Amino acid sequence: MKMKAAFYLEPEKIEVREAKKPICHQGEILLKVSYCAICGTDVRTYLHGHKKVHPPHIIGHEIAGEIAEIGKGVKGCRVGERVTVVTSVGCGRCRWCRKGLYNLCPEGKAIGYFYPGGFAEYLLMPKKGVLQNLILKIPKNVELLEASIIEPLSCCLHGQSYLNIKKNDSVAIFGAGPIGMMHLELAKEKGASKTFLIDISEEKLKFARKYFSADRFINGDKENPAEKILSFTKNNGVDVVIVAAPAKVAQQQALKIAGKKARVSFFGGLPGNDSIIAFDSNFLHYNEISVFGSFASNRVEYVQALNLIASGKIKAKNFITHQLPLERIEEGFGLLRKGKALKVVLKI
Ligand SMILES: [Zn+2]
Numbered sequence: 114m115k116m117k118a119a120f121y122l123e124p125e126k127i128e129v130r131e132a133k134k135p136i137c138h139q140g141e142i143l144l145k146v147s148y149c150a151i152c153g154t155d156v157r158t159y160l161h162g163h164k165k166v167h168p169p170h171i172i173g174h175e176i177a178g179e180i181a182e183i184g185k186g187v188k189g190c191r192v193g194e195r196v197t198v199v200t201s202v203g204c205g206r207c208r209w210c211r212k213g214l215y216n217l218c219p220e221g222k223a224i225g226y227f228y229p230g231g232f233a234e235y236l237l238m239p240k241k242g243v244l245q246n247l248i249l250k251i252p253k254n255v256e257l258l259e260a261s262i263i264e265p266l267s268c269c270l271h272g273q274s275y276l277n278i279k280k281n282d283s284v285a286i287f288g289a290g291p292i293g294m295m296h297l298e299l300a301k302e303k304g305a306s307k308t309f310l311i312d313i314s315e316e317k318l319k320f321a322r323k324y325f326s327a328d329r330f331i332n333g334d335k336e337n338p339a340e341k342i343l344s345f346t347k348n349n350g351v352d353v354v355i356v357a358a359p360a361k362v363a364q365q366q367a368l369k370i371a372g373k374k375a376r377v378s379f380f381g382g383l384p385g386n387d388s389i390i391a392f393d394s395n396f397l398h399y400n401e402i403s404v405f406g407s408f409a410s411n412r413v414e415y416v417q418a419l420n421l422i423a424s425g426k427i428k429a430k431n432f433i434t435h436q437l438p439l440e441r442i443e444e445g446f447g448l449l450r451k452g453k454a455l456k457v458v459l460k461i
């Protein structure tokens with residue numbers, strides 16, 4: 114049996130072609146993919162490659178689909194059920210996996226990185242993933258299109274789980290991509306009263322302004338965001354800063370605008386070969402500022418993300434600016450790379 118799949122071949126080269134449909138063995142679940150959204154990480158893999166992706170490989174991990182086949186011995190699911198996929202698959206044995214923190218497993222293997230991903234008609238959930246309960250059912254009132262953004266939303270929830278955002282907190286976000294927008298909406302959901310959104314791309318800011326509201330949109334290319342925010346906050350700085358942009362300068366500015374007792378999230382990673390930054394450590398010391406890292410997410414945040422979408426508190430469709438067929442995947446990457454889209458979802 115054949116299926117259609119997009120193979121990442123080398124930087125800036127992805128090809129849609131026929132491939133063997135995966136066989137569903139004992140303990141595995143085969144999904145028929147309906148939608149797979151393109152993640153910022155997919156764009157980075159497309160442009161520069163990824164150390165965990167060995168081409169030719171099917172990437173894509175923001176998946177919504179239906180159960181197509183169930184391997185022998187798998188209980189608790191039915192063919193035809195609508196589902197999404199938790200990305201991080203752990204070894205299942207280490208101290209982190211034993212706590213359910215598969216995202217921190219040193220031998221972690223993720224769907225769409227190590228395992229073939231969702232830019233294909235079918236996707237196989239490996240036995241380990243089935244045992245770790247990494248398939249999540251979608252309730253009737255959530256469309257599969259909406260379900261395709263559960264993964265990025267779950268990552269934002271994971272990042273914010275460290276930040277204790279409360280009513281009337283002021284929140285600054287670096288990065289006006291879909292992740293920055295999700296952070297913005299989640300922060301407002303928690304009662305943030307003042308919000309600042311910073312990006313160096315006028316194109317992205319234009320998009321952000323069109324679909325979302327923040328108190329101030331700041332173009333970091335034209336004005337100094339740290340000076341601006343300090344003047345808006347009467348030199349108090351903000352309660353929470355989230356850096357959802359892969360830039361050293363954004364991380365450094367984030368630490369400058371952090372107020373007393375502020376919580377700072379380095380949500381996005383920096384390029385692997387250039388990730389050392391300098392900052393005034395005493396400023397953190399005297400002002401009791403906390404800095405948190407965040408990487409991927411786990412099932413618990415998927416469930417939270419799903420509930421926020423199901424209840425209408427987060428409007429999934431507001432993030433989706435483009436839907437394209439799988440064949441036009443490179444066009445999708447092109448739109449994202451130029452900042453001309455928020456979420457691009459491929460209809461498989
Ligand atoms: Zn993602």
Ligand SMILES: [Zn+2]
Pocket residue numbers: 203204205206207208209210218219220221
């Ligand atoms: Zn592990």
